[in-house]
Amino acid sequence: MIKSRLCEMVGIKYPIIQAGMGPFSNNNLGVAAANAGALGLLSTSGLADKEGQPFVYDAWIKTAEADPNDDMATAMEKVLKRTYRLTKDKGGVFGINVMVAAEMVPQAKIIIETAIRVREENPDMKKHFKVIFTSAGDPVPWRDTIKNAGFTWMHVVPSVKGAQRCKKAGVDVIVASGHEGGFHTSWEPVHSMILLPAVVEAVSDDKTLVCGAGGFCDGKTLAAALVLGADGAQMGTRFLATQESDFHQIWKEAVVEAGDRGTLVARGFVGPARWVKNKRSEEHAVNTLKKSPGVFLGTPDDYSTLDMALINYEIESIKAVYDGNKEKGMMAAGECAQRINDMPKVADMVQGIVKEAESILQGVQKKYLA
Ligand SMILES: Cc1cc2nc3c(=O)[nH]c(=O)nc-3n(C[C@H](O)[C@H](O)[C@H](O)COP(=O)(O)O)c2cc1C
Numbered sequence: 001m002i003k004s005r006l007c008e009m010v011g012i013k014y015p016i017i018q019a020g021m022g023p024f025s026n027n028n029l030g031v032a033a034a035n036a037g038a039l040g041l042l043s044t045s046g047l048a049d050k051e052g053q054p055f056v057y058d059a060w061i062k063t064a065e066a067d068p069n070d071d072m073a074t075a076m077e078k079v080l081k082r083t084y085r086l087t088k089d090k091g092g093v094f095g096i097n098v099m100v101a102a103e104m105v106p107q108a109k110i111i112i113e114t115a116i117r118v119r120e121e122n123p124d125m126k127k128h129f130k131v132i133f134t135s136a137g138d139p140v141p142w143r144d145t146i147k148n149a150g151f152t153w154m155h156v157v158p159s160v161k162g163a164q165r166c167k168k169a170g171v172d173v174i175v176a177s178g179h180e181g182g183f184h185t186s187w188e189p190v191h192s193m194i195l196l197p198a199v200v201e202a203v204s205d206d207k208t209l210v211c212g213a214g215g216f217c218d219g220k221t222l223a224a225a226l227v228l229g230a231d232g233a234q235m236g237t238r239f240l241a242t243q244e245s246d247f248h249q250i251w252k253e254a255v256v257e258a259g260d261r262g263t264l265v266a267r268g269f270v271g272p273a274r275w276v277k278n279k280r281s282e283e284h285a286v287n288t289l290k291k292s293p294g295v296f297l298g299t300p301d302d303y304s305t306l307d308m309a310l311i312n313y314e315i316e317s318i319k320a321v322y323d324g325n326k327e328k329g330m331m332a333a334g335e336c337a338q339r340i341n342d343m344p345k346v347a348d349m350v351q352g353i354v355k356e357a358e359s360i361l362q363g364v365q366k367k368y369l370a
Pocket of ligand 1: 240
């Protein structure tokens, strides 16, 4: 049976992390992934802007057994209790994905403090709600809050330098995210084939685990991550296109329908982002080249200089998806969308990935070593 140090550290069956993916909730997806033996992560970015994007908030709330009038902390408390209730009999393990980008620090603080309080008040939850996964920002300021609360702390990085900062902060599992990945990617593109072994070499040790993200979507790529020295793989786009995924049907279908060279990079809320290629995203890429060329040059810009028309275009395009309008919609996904051709149930998919990876790893010696 396939297993790794990640399985031991967080008590999951398989070395697979279902990525946190907003702006839709992962409230149903996270339960399905956890109960299938992977680590299920709930995305929280859909809670960040109740006033500015009420359609995002309302859709998130619907899958949380929460109320549209709930504030962020109340909604968070309800979803954590719901996820615990739905995973506890099956031994599922879950966590939350929290974006800590500079623009989102106040919201991140509320989410993380609520998570810590709710777990303290419900001690049995500790057997299931084990992980806080931070992303898109500096990990260091969050060290004491997360570590003192006893969570396993994961953080995602796009570079060796970022991984070294995580190690200094005491992050338990560093996730190296290559440029193939869906939605926000780094300003300076480095792909998984280079990034993952480089991060393993730089920071992996007895205490610090490393996982890959970006391009991992089946048994072959999971086996590759392990062979490159990782302790597991995080998969986003693959989990998005599943029966239980909370994403809108047209977003899921866009992943399944994306073919050869089916994605492109253009401006996202907090930097470069990878989208399924369609007329709308191609137009956004052309506008990005004019208004935020740093996306293609590797030079960061921010809201103080950026023409906000670009961000508004993105918000309109995401709203269109919530309205089911395929023509005006933009759907984020990773390059591996071109390798995804079905929309399975999560448990079947996880089993398929694990079996394929096991058979590849068992065959490696026979096939390649004399
Ligand atoms: C639609 C979508 C939304 C995402 N949203 C988030 C997010 O809110 N927070 C985050 O840390 N990562 C987010 N990601 C990145 C994933 O967590 C993950 O790192 C990435 O999907 C891995 O690459 P893959 O898509 O090739 O599997 C998102 C990815 C996708 C496809």
